[in-house]
Amino acid sequence: MVRKMLPGSTFNSLLFNRYNGGNDYVGWHSDDEKLYGSAPEIASVSFGCERDFFLKKKSCKSSQGATAKAS
């Protein structure tokens, strides 16, 4: 479905987020659930309020770390 919506892409997932106001955000997290596969390529589309999208590299040893934060 994602490739149909975004022809030529290699994304295997498409996330939609809606930010209703300034207090809505997605905290640091890793999109590492099994459903995304072993090499996830995730497209994200946000609606509502404008948000910055931050990424940080995940340490190899850390089980935490994260990939995205909207603030």
Ligand SMILES: O=C(O)CCC(=O)C(=O)O
């Ligand atoms: O698009 C965003 O603002 C954050 C998306 C995200 O990291 C997620 O939904 O997992």
